[in-house]
Each structure stands twice: as structure tokens, then as C-alpha cells.
Amino acid sequence: MSIRSRDNSARTAPHSWPVAALIGLGAAAYTAWVLEVVLSTGLNPIETYVSELAAQDQPLGGLFRATDFTAGLLAFLGGALALLRLVRRPESRRPWAVVGWAGVTLFGAATAADAWLPLSCTPTADPECAARETAGLVPATHQAHAVSSSLAMTGALVGIVALMVAARRYGWFAPLARFGPAVVVLELLATVWTLSAIALFTAGRGTWALGAGQRLQVLLVAVWLALLAYSVHKERRT
Template sequence: MGTRPHEVGTRSPAGRPGAVPGFAVVLNGVAAVAYATFFLEHLLSPDLDVINGYVSELSAVDQPYDALYSGGDFVTGLLIIIVAATCLLTLRRRPWATAGWTLLMLFGVCAIGDAVFPLDCAPSLESRCALLERSENVSFSHEFHSVTSSAVVMFGVASLFTLSIAAHRYGWWPFLARWGWVLAALESAAGFATLLAMLLGQWLGIIQRIQIGILCLGLLVIGWALYTDWRAARSDRRRPGAEPGTGHEREEATP
């Protein structure tokens, strides 16, 4: 009698969630880089107060290079939506993983929201803008931007936590299992620090930049997890006797 072969149509070997197409890995990396456009402020927007000024002020409508900063948010959001949707369609469906990719997709939606609803002006640079903001004489876009910005952080933290739980529970993505929850915890701590900074009126700019930097690292960690599975699946397909498209090696029947 021969040994029983693997079932046809199984998406990945036991212990792995499957692999996304290579383009999703690339798009995830581009999204992480695009979300870090604020690093260019020292060259392009040196007048903004890095210590106390909002990162969102870089993309205020009346600021130079606002299209660049808004464009970075928009590109990040669009690409992350594509990546998360691809993961939902191609990887194994497990509750925590499905929740994580869905939350990551919502992060992308809110990143686009940041780009679509920019601030009217930069309160830390212009006293007139600060007065307009305090008297609520700003546009809906200016007011709603705080909603999308808060939601970006919330969904970013939630997606990192849930994907880390999925990695631990299902034995997937060791790198994400090790570092995802750490970054999520740091992001949560930075969120509380942001609230404290808002009450004190100091250090808000620095803390916000740390927050966004952590989210960029989180996207890179997720991207590395996707890359390692893509590389493993590609290696499986190259082995002699591997079944095309499954990542499994076909077992030889023994007489």
C-alpha cells in the first residue's frame, strides 16, 4: 500500500498560513516607506515646530509640500487596503487572522481619510489659525481630521495586536509573533502619552512622530512576515516533485 498523498487544493503546508503573491509584499514595503514622509520635514518644512507641532500640520492646505505629505498618507492607505484584501483572499481563514487583516484594511481607509480631510492651516505656526480653531471657525475637513487621525492609531494598534495573537495561536509568522505585540504595546503607551501631552500642551509633536514611526515599523514587521511565507512557498515549488500551486511535495507511493 502507498502512503496517502496530501489533499489537492490545500493552500499551504501544515503550520503555515499560505503565501500572498509577491506584489503584495512589495506594496506593503512601499506603504511603510510612504507613511514615513514626515521624515522629510527637516529638509522641506523646517519652520514647523517639531517639538510641539502636529504632524498633520505638514499636510495643511496652506503649507508648502502639503501634496507630498497628503500623498504619502493616501498611497499608504490605498496600498494597505490592497495588501489586506489580498491576504484575506489568499491566506488561510482563521478568526484572529481574519480580524487582523480586516482591522489593517480599516487602518488603510483611515489613512486615506487623513489625506482627503486635511487641516486648513497650521495652528502651531499661525496665531490666526489657532484662534480660528479655538473659535470653531474652521472647515469640516479641519475638524474631521482629528477623527481620522485618532482612528488610524486605533486600527493600527488593533491590527498589530490581533495579528500577533493569530501568529501565537496558529503558529504562524514567528517574527510577527515576537515583535508585533511589543510594537502594539509601545504604540498604546505613546497614545496615552499623546493625551497627556495634549493636556499639558507640551511635547505633542515629538510623541506624535514616535507614534507614526512605530506604525511604520509595524507595517515593516507585517511585511517581513508575508515575505518569509512567500519565500518559503517559492522554495517549496522549486523542490523536485512539488505540486504546482500548492507548496506541497508529492509523496512517492511505496509498493
Template sequence: MSRARALPGLTLALAGVLYASWLIGPLLNPAFGLLDGYASELAARDQPYHLVFGLGDLVAGALASATGLALARRARGGPRWAWWALVAFGVATALDGTVSSMDCAPSVDARCARLAEAGALSWRNQWHSVSSALAIAAALASLLALLMSRRGRPASFRWGLAVAGVLLVGTAGTLAELVHPDAALGAWQRVQLLGLSGWLLYASGIVVTQGNSASSAGTRRASSAEPGQQRGAA
């Protein structure tokens, strides 16, 4: 496999792992269980170790946007839109962990919840909702474009459908909980986040297998050309 394909695949896989930094949340911030509240609250500015989770989003977003830009520049056809959407996701995710990180965690702070309900928190909280929504929309668009490009590869297409199912179920559940909140909000959002990490790993696999396919095709072309070249030399 060429380094040109191995590196983007590796960076996307790393972005997928870093995006799941919420999994270590209960270890660093015991106030949150694995399925409690918004995962973004771990990076709220008043929470312990918020810099760890903010940095996770920043690095994951930077890797995703840089890789998406590199892939989009050399891609042709449908997949190109998948990589441009990956760039948008990366930018929005990097903002989530830095500029638009939450002021405080309403799930564990009653005063924060009252301020949030009254709209008395800073502009960062308003922008956090926007950047998070943009990240989800971009990821869904990218996954759809990747699925369209893999229709001729049944195994890859089925894996993509499975990832899409997890992401869509998690997103639908999260939206429903926003309308009628209850204790299940954290669980639904974690399903959504697993779907997002799954999408990044799926995209990584596509990049790597495309590289392998291109390498195999080049080898076959070189092998088929050798007999003709030998006859010409004779």
C-alpha cells in the same frame, strides 16, 4: 518566493516608508522641527509642500487598503481580521491626506489656533480628527490580531510585542498631551507614528515569511512523495 507573496510584502513595506514622510518635514517646511506640532500639519492646505505630504498619506493608504483587501480575501482564521483592519487603516489614512486634510497649522499660526479653538474652521478639520482616530484604532486592532496569530512563533511574536510597545506608548503619550498640552506633543506623536510604520513593516515581514513557509512545506511534501511514487512506478 512566489510573486503572489512577494508583491503584498513589498507594497506593505513601501506603505510603511511612505507613511514616515514626516521625517523630511524639516527639509521642506523649516517652520516645523522634527518634533514640533502635529505631523498632520505638514499636509495642512496653507503649508508649503502640503501636496507632497498629502500624497504620501494618499499613496500609503491606497497601498495598505488594496493589499489588505487582497490578503483578507484569501486568509483564514484570526489573521483575516488583521487584514480587514489594515483596509480600514488604509482608507482612513488616504482620507487624512486628501478630503479631511487640515485647513491650517495651529502650531505655527496663531490665527489658525484661535479659529480652531473657536470651532470656526471648515468641516475638514472636524473630520480630520475622526479619520485619524479611526486609523489608529484600526492599526491597533490589526496588530493585536497579528500578535494572536504569531503566538506559536516566539521570535516573530517578540518582534510584534516590541512594535506594539512603541505604538501603545506613543498613543498613550499623545492622548495625555491632548488633555494637558505642552511642548512634548510632537515628540509623543512621532513615537506613535514610528510604531505605525513599524507595524506596516512587521505585517510585511509576516506576509513574506508565510510565503516562504508555504513554499518550504510544499517542497517537503513533494520530496516525501517521490519515493512512494517511484515504488509505485517500479
């Protein structure tokens, strides 16, 4: 792609400042779980799900449910606004961009839903909870939470990959085009780690540092959202 075509393509990017602000604030809210470093949660971050911080039986569950909902709502609004701008401007309606922003929107909606579908207890930390979950004696929100969490991470992965491709193919979002591939690789590795650990835990073979893998996975999503917000902001300024 020539410099001129890259410049012309860049002008069609959805570079409104509200998109950058919403995504950036969403990224900040999505890192609220790091407060476990200074707050006494009683949960081992190496072994437990991030979502267990927001379980109904946890003293700080309400705080983490509120930050999850806030992060999801902000990401949803930012993604939906970017999609709306793409729809209204046919010259910027590029396939990879549409798929990427749809992924961000799905991630936001599913993350917000997570806050309304909390776990009732902590299966990785409480053997009794794990036994009830295995026996199907926990509330239906456990299954619903698993679905919404899976949709959230699917949306995040779609957004991460598709918008990285869009940035490189269409000449948009220079920081994302430059650093996006590294984030994609790290995120995929963290996802494989997390899914493998979950499978082993479900099979009764221990947690295999499930919490560390999932926290890395979630942290990389937040880093990517921040990078996306910065890229949109920088595109707007140029």
C-alpha cells in the same frame, strides 16, 4: 502547539507576494514625514502634529498629502487582498487573522481619506488658527480629519495587536511573532503619550511635546508595517 501543527498552520497563512509588496511600500510611504529633517517646513517637530505638514497653508502640504494618500492606498490594497485570500480559503480563516487584516484595511482607508481632508492651518504653531479652531470658525475638514485620523490609528492598533496574537497563536509569521510584543508595548505607550498631550493641548495647557509623541507613534506603525511585510515575504519563501 507542536512543530508539525505549527508547520501545517503556517501553510494556511495569507502569504502572497503582492500582500508583502503592498504593505512594504505602504510602510515606506508612511515615513515620508521624516523628510522634514532635510526640508524647510517651518514647523517644530517636537510640538506640532504630523498632519500639520500637509495643511493647506503649508508650502509642502501637497507633497505630504500625496505621500499620505499613497501610503493609505497601498496599505488598504494589501490588507484587502489578505482578507480576500482568507475568505477564499476557509482553512486559513482564523478569527485573530481576520480582525487583524481588517484593522490594516481600515488603517489604509482612513489614512488615504486623511489626505483628502487636510487641515486648513496649523493650530499648534499658529495661535490665530488655534483660536479659530476653538471658536469653530475653521472648515469642516478639521473635524472630519480628526475623525479619519482617529479611525486610522484605531485600525493600526487593532491590526498590530490582532496580527501579533495571530502570529503567536497560529504559528504564522515568525518575525512578527518574535518582535511583535515589543512593538505592541511601545506603540501603546506612544499612543498614551500622544492622547495625553492632545488632551492637555485642547485644554490650553501647552503641547507637552505632542509632536514628538505622535511622530514616535506614527514611526512605530511604519516599523510594524515593515515587519509585517517582511514576515509575509519570509512565510512565502518557506
